[in-house]
Amino acid sequence: MGLKRNVGLAVALRYKGKTPFWSYILHRIGGSALFTFFTIYIMALAGVDFASGILGNWLFQIFSLSFGLFHIINGLRITILDLFPNLIRRQREAIWLEWAVFLPLYGFMLFVVFRSAVGG
Amino acid sequence: MEVTLKIFRYNPEVDKKWHYETYSIEAEETDRILDLLEKVKGHVDGTLSFRRSCAHGVCGSDALRINGRNYLACKTLVRDVGHKITVEPLLGLKVIKDLIVDMEPFFNNYKKVLPYFINESPLPADGKERLQSPEDRARFDETTKCILCAACTTSCPSYWGNESYLGPAALVTAHRFIFDSRDEAASQRLEILSETNGVARCHTIFNCTMACPRDIKITKAIGELKMAMVTGKLD
Numbered sequence: 001m002g003l004k005r006n007v008g009l010a011v012a013l014r015y016k017g018k019t020p021f022w023s024y025i026l027h028r029i030g031g032s033a034l035f036t037f038f039t040i041y042i043m044a045l046a047g048v049d050f051a052s053g054i055l056g057n058w059l060f061q062i063f064s065l066s067f068g069l070f071h072i073i074n075g076l077r078i079t080i081l082d083l084f085p086n087l088i089r090r091q092r093e094a095i096w097l098e099w100a101v102f103l104p105l106y107g108f109m110l111f112v113v114f115r116s117a118v119g120g
Numbered sequence: 121m122e123v124t125l126k127i128f129r130y131n132p133e134v135d136k137k138w139h140y141e142t143y144s145i146e147a148e149e150t151d152r153i154l155d156l157l158e159k160v161k162g163h164v165d166g167t168l169s170f171r172r173s174c175a176h177g178v179c180g181s182d183a184l185r186i187n188g189r190n191y192l193a194c195k196t197l198v199r200d201v202g203h204k205i206t207v208e209p210l211l212g213l214k215v216i217k218d219l220i221v222d223m224e225p226f227f228n229n230y231k232k233v234l235p236y237f238i239n240e241s242p243l244p245a246d247g248k249e250r251l252q253s254p255e256d257r258a259r260f261d262e263t264t265k266c267i268l269c270a271a272c273t274t275s276c277p278s279y280w281g282n283e284s285y286l287g288p289a290a291l292v293t294a295h296r297f298i299f300d301s302r303d304e305a306a307s308q309r310l311e312i313l314s315e316t317n318g319v320a321r322c323h324t325i326f327n328c329t330m331a332c333p334r335d336i337k338i339t340k341a342i343g344e345l346k347m348a349m350v351t352g353k354l355d
């Protein structure tokens with residue numbers, strides 16, 4: 001009867017959710033980025049050459065650490081809201097606070113990556 | 121004033137695939153989207169199909185995706201959404217015709233949380249009501265307001281990905297009974313919610329809270345259920 005139940009990724013991404021919805025999507029990307037980063041990191045430690053090459057690439061570092069840092073800060077927001085359901089009333093403020101914590105750390109991280117990229 | 125109304129159309133008897141149809145119609149800023157759909161059905165194309173009953177935000181029949189997010193068509197005004205309006209069926213449920221979706225899976229999930237009052241103890245000595253303090257009543261007041269329109273469940277990415285996930289609406293109903301001091305089946309319901317497709321599938325995305333036409337703080341209610349499940353306490 002009728003059409004298939006059809007919520008492909010493209011349709012889903014077009015849903016007009018607000019900031020928490022985008023945080024959710026970035027969180028998935030961040031989880032995968034961290035997973036990739038640590039996999040490559042462990043391979044590099046084990047002496048795999050091409051893994052060391054990727055790990056040394058500052059574009060790779062920026063990509064995985066940006067999304068990864070977001071994952072960690074956003075993960076803390078989710079954990080806090082899960083532990084204190086009463087705070088969920090303040091979820092909009094929680095998102096602002098999250099950015100207030102994220103941006104300075106992000107700036108610092110970019111500084112460190114660029115410094116080591118330039119300094120060699 | 122003229123508005124452009126783009127409507128998702130699908131007639132399983134003739135169409136292989138769905139399509140959009142666009143209508144230009146006269147409207148006021150204060151017209152509801154439901155009024156516009158009635159106008160199209162009454163004056164332009166009588167085959168347009170959609171659900172509605174009360175037309176006053178009570179029955180929960182006309183939850184639809186309007187300009188990309190879920191609303192009740194009878195509670196949403198033109199001025200809330202602008203002059204270019206796209207109306208589509210809810211996501212995550214099968215489309216039966218045009219804007220009508222198959223609500224069966226939604227209600228099946230609802231039934232799983234035992235959505236009725238359970239109390240096997242004898243009635244009070246006077247044989248009348250089981251009394252409750254105003255504070256105890258207030259504990260679950262918000263979740264009594266659900267009209268089962270499915271706007272929340274069908275806005276939830278977790279439900280889109282897995283139709284066995286109970287979904288926000290069923291969890292709201294579970295909350296309504298679990299936190300009712302007169303009900304005796306809280307632990308039975310918490311057991312059901314602790315299964316694979318229960319509260320653990322909630323990723324705190326808040327689409328449900330924002331879609332709810334009754335302003336129920338759904339994510340908060342689910343958060344309280346998660347906590348009750350972990351601590352075994354109902355406060």
Ligand code: HEM
Binds near residue numbers: 322
């Ligand atoms: C302090 C560090 C971290 C925090 C606070 C954190 C927090 C979280 C939280 C709260 C979730 C659940 C989110 C939800 O329910 O939607 C989650 C999911 C996840 N995390 Fe982390 N995380 C951290 C580090 C990591 C690391 C190092 C990795 C990878 C090696 C990782 C990979 C993932 C993945 C793959 C998911 C699953 C996402 C999904 O459900 O699709 N996380 N994280």
Ligand code: FES
Binds near residue numbers: 172179180181194
């Ligand atoms: S028609 Fe009843 S809720 Fe809109």
